[in-house]
């Protein structure tokens with residue numbers, strides 16, 4: 001996978017998250033903390049997402065993925081693990097839309113990174129899709145190094 005590292009301003013942009021499991025919840029939290037407006041499309045969602053929905057912090061469309069739900073999305077996050085949903089996303093995506101294939105990187109054009117915010121810096125770690133858990137371990141290693149430096 002060849003990728004260009006960028007920092008994305010997603011504030012007030014519509015992000016449609018397809019799927020409502022723990023992975024969808026993780027991506028949703030990241031998007032919300034960057035100021036994005038999230039709609040989750042899934043027949044069932046985790047307690048955490050249900051709480052966010054009850055608080056009015058996200059919109060929940062209690063349904064399977066359908067092309068109409070994707071039309072106005074600035075970014076679509078595919079996190080259902082459903083081949084059917086993945087194929088709808090692939091077929092109905094508009095040329096300019098950002099697609100994150102959390103459950104199938106091949107259908108996407110953007111990927112999340114493991115991120116540290118330290119002082120005025122944001123450090124993002126990517127393994128170019130090769131080993132995401134290595135990105136996580138590297139993040140913890142760096143965090144420890146930075147914490148030691150502070151003491």
Ligand SMILES: C[C@@]1(CC(=O)O)c2cc3[nH]c(cc4nc(cc5[nH]c(cc(n2)[C@H]1CCC(=O)O)[C@@](C)(CC(=O)O)[C@@H]5CCC(=O)O)C(CC(=O)O)=C4CCC(=O)O)c(CCC(=O)O)c3CC(=O)O
Nearest residue numbers: 102105111112113114115126127128129130132133135136
């Ligand atoms: C391509 C990408 C697309 C995207 O999600 O954007 C992607 C894809 C996939 N991840 C999978 C597995 C796991 N991913 C994690 C963790 C993270 N994954 C993240 C990013 C990315 N994951 C993007 C590339 C990033 C890069 O290039 O390095 C992180 C960094 C950021 C985040 O998620 O926000 C976050 C760490 C967050 C942190 O701690 O900061 C863990 C560990 C855990 O969850 O504890 C596991 C389980 C262990 C394992 O299998 O390694 C699978 C296989 C699923 C299966 O086999 O069923 C796929 C799909 C596939 O590869 O087919």
Ligand SMILES: NC(=O)C1=CN([C@@H]2O[C@H](COP(=O)(O)OP(=O)(O)OC[C@H]3O[C@@H](n4cnc5c(N)ncnc54)[C@H](O)[C@@H]3O)[C@@H](O)[C@H]2O)C=CC1
Nearest residue numbers: 019020021022023042044064065079080081082085102103
């Ligand atoms: N990118 C990443 O960081 C990681 C990705 N994964 C992958 O992400 C996917 C999701 O993982 P989990 O959240 O653990 O899965 P899960 O099985 O717990 O949740 C799936 C969710 O998708 C919904 N769903 C099922 N069919 C749907 C459809 N047609 N349309 C819309 N929603 C639908 C379900 O109702 C449920 O809410 C899996 O494919 C998994 O392999 C797993 C680990 C890390």
